[in-house]
Amino acid sequence: MTIDLRSDTVTLPSKGMKDAMFSAVVGDDVFGEDSTINTLEERAAKMFGMEAGLFCPSGTMTNQIAINVSTKPGDEVICDYTSHVYQYEGGGIARNSGVQAKLLHGDRGRISSTQVEESINQIFDWLTRSKLVSIENTVNKAGGSYYSLQQMQELSAVCKKRSLLMHLDGARIFNAIIEAGYTPTEIGPLFNSISICLSKGLGAPAGSVLLGSKEFIREARRARKVFGGGMRQAGFIAAAGLYALDHNIDRLKEDHRRAQVLRDAVQALPYVKEVLPVETNIIIFTLHDAIPVDYFMQRLADNGVKSALFGKQTVRFVTHLDINDQMIEKTIEVLKKVQ
Numbered sequence: 001m002t003i004d005l006r007s008d009t010v011t012l013p014s015k016g017m018k019d020a021m022f023s024a025v026v027g028d029d030v031f032g033e034d035s036t037i038n039t040l041e042e043r044a045a046k047m048f049g050m051e052a053g054l055f056c057p058s059g060t061m062t063n064q065i066a067i068n069v070s071t072k073p074g075d076e077v078i079c080d081y082t083s084h085v086y087q088y089e090g091g092g093i094a095r096n097s098g099v100q101a102k103l104l105h106g107d108r109g110r111i112s113s114t115q116v117e118e119s120i121n122q123i124f125d126w127l128t129r130s131k132l133v134s135i136e137n138t139v140n141k142a143g144g145s146y147y148s149l150q151q152m153q154e155l156s157a158v159c160k161k162r163s164l165l166m167h168l169d170g171a172r173i174f175n176a177i178i179e180a181g182y183t184p185t186e187i188g189p190l191f192n193s194i195s196i197c198l199s200k201g202l203g204a205p206a207g208s209v210l211l212g213s214k215e216f217i218r219e220a221r222r223a224r225k226v227f228g229g230g231m232r233q234a235g236f237i238a239a240a241g242l243y244a245l246d247h248n249i250d251r252l253k254e255d256h257r258r259a260q261v262l263r264d265a266v267q268a269l270p271y272v273k274e275v276l277p278v279e280t281n282i283i284i285f286t287l288h289d290a291i292p293v294d295y296f297m298q299r300l301a302d303n304g305v306k307s308a309l310f311g312k313q314t315v316r317f318v319t320h321l322d323i324n325d326q327m328i329e330k331t332i333e334v335l336k337k338v339q
């Protein structure tokens, strides 16, 4: 038995999901003729109370398109320094859009409306134009922390007041929704654009949806083509996304419950120095220097447990659809055996 805790992207499609994929009605989506993709885009948009959606191959692409459509070269996007858009998208902010990032240090990845307001540049010829605020919910690098509805409302209010656009990298927004108890329709109107991932906790093999106004999505479609993301009969993949929205949202609370069990066990290990607070499905912990991280991860791997390196002496576990209680028990046994 392999227990793959590296990421919630490693899930394999279930029988039900595969059946949905193979029976999908498809067409050429560049011509707008794939009815499964059209259904997914409409369903996701409606869910968040937004006008339109755009199906894309990855969450990196939906984020990069959102930044590209929202800015002009030389503008500035304000985000936390832990942001996926800044850390893990290959410098795409600069490379794709000629935009620079203003990095804030939030509370475990969550930036406040005060921080944002203080960081907006005044209008002078010599100052970069602050144009877009991008937040991540939940925050991956900070261990799956989530924003409260009020925090997002406050951020949105500042952006509206100061005429900035606001983007949500919602790769794990459903983890936040399930844990915090707010609804997608409460979130949608706060943002100009939202990216949701179907291939993380929701368990689809690929795909993200970008949401926004009709006008925004019209521009985003152009950008998607330019970025090489115009797909043809991709309804086979979109069908997995629709299946995921129908079946795999409520069960995320199981992942969160298992993450708590794993956190308690990790916290009790003598060789663990620090565990970040666990709010959703991500457990990030740091080892004492006496136990080299390579050795630790190899010992786990030798016992069938895969983990991800997440910094010097730091390891990440992520619970997901393909991790059950028995696997958590086995992982804890293995962890206790490591010296």
Ligand SMILES: *Cc1c(COP(=O)(O)O)cnc(C)c1O
Residues within 6 Å of the ligand: 057, 058, 059, 060, 061, 063, 084, 085, 136, 138, 139, 140, 169, 171, 172, 197, 199, 200, 208
């Ligand atoms: C995974 C992830 C993305 C998108 O990643 P892709 O692998 O390109 O789909 C975006 N933001 C966050 C926070 C993520 O964790």
